[in-house]
Amino acid sequence: MQLLEVPPKSGYVWLRQGIWLFRKNPLAIMSLLFAYLFGTLVISFVPVIGGLISLVLVPGLSVGFMAACRDIIKNKQVLPQVLLDGFRGHGKEIARRLLILGGYYMAATVVAYLISSLFNGSDLINKLLFDGNMNRDDVMNGTAGMVAAMAFAIAYIPVAMLFWFAPVLVAWHDITPVKAIFFSWTACTRNFRAFVVYGLCVMLLAMVSSMILMVIMAVLGVFQYAMLVIWPLSLLFAAIVYCSFYASYRGCFGVQEIGAIDPNVAPPEA
Numbered sequence: 001m002q003l004l005e006v007p008p009k010s011g012y013v014w015l016r017q018g019i020w021l022f023r024k025n026p027l028a029i030m031s032l033l034f035a036y037l038f039g040t041l042v043i044s045f046v047p048v049i050g051g052l053i054s055l056v057l058v059p060g061l062s063v064g065f066m067a068a069c070r071d072i073i074k075n076k077q078v079l080p081q082v083l084l085d086g087f088r089g090h091g092k093e094i095a096r097r098l099l100i101l102g103g104y105y106m107a108a109t110v111v112a113y114l115i116s117s118l119f120n121g122s123d124l125i126n127k128l129l130f131d132g133n134m135n136r137d138d139v140m141n142g143t144a145g146m147v148a149a150m151a152f153a154i155a156y157i158p159v160a161m162l163f164w165f166a167p168v169l170v171a172w173h174d175i176t177p178v179k180a181i182f183f184s185w186t187a188c189t190r191n192f193r194a195f196v197v198y199g200l201c202v203m204l205l206a207m208v209s210s211m212i213l214m215v216i217m218a219v220l221g222v223f224q225y226a227m228l229v230i231w232p233l234s235l236l237f238a239a240i241v242y243c244s245f246y247a248s249y250r251g252c253f254g255v256q257e258i259g260a261i262d263p264n265v266a267p268p269e270a
Helices: 010-024 026-044 050-073 080-088 092-117 122-131 136-140 143-163 166-173 177-190 192-219 223-252
Strands: none
Touching: 010 026, 010 050, 010 192, 010 223, 026 050, 026 080, 026 223, 050 080, 050 092, 050 166, 050 223, 080 092, 080 166, 092 143, 092 166, 092 177, 143 166, 143 177, 166 177, 177 192, 192 223
């Protein structure tokens, strides 16, 4: 493992590589995403602690997505059980560490939630974290809810930096949870400009694709059904973003054991 400092344009490259990786095996990626969403939905039905349990499992399940991306590049068959690779594929000690990391992630996310609750929107975030029941009306009704959602998004940025690479460092590089969190934070801060470009590209892609879709549906006279199409588009977009996580890992840590993701969008040299 070699931590690299990459140029800002790498953020754009990561997203392009995520799109390429998704197109290589969209069925496998979407199947894993649906399995993940269904599993977390079932867990969220557990009273009071369901949402918290889901948060604890997030780091371990994210390793499964990374493993799926790695297998897709190697042209291996990707089965749904790869989602549990973090807990089953590296021994009991790694599984234990991932659960510990999940506990840290849960605590950090709750702190972000508590910060957002100061903006009188705690009911909105509570539904997101603990009930899994958030809908469009919850988001749109009331200025306080919108402010709280924005506050949560801002407060979550350092949480994302701390845990962006931590799960895969624990599972694939045999690093303790605390050290993995430190290395993840270091990688994100050292390549902060690349992540800013990455975030802007992700937001731009989401906005442009949504606007194009809405314009097309308005021209066709079926704009009232836009939300029925927006949700599948959101899932598709989420799948691409998950694939780009793996691209950012390869780029920031100099992972070259299986070659470039795509010769046309190879990671730029540091």
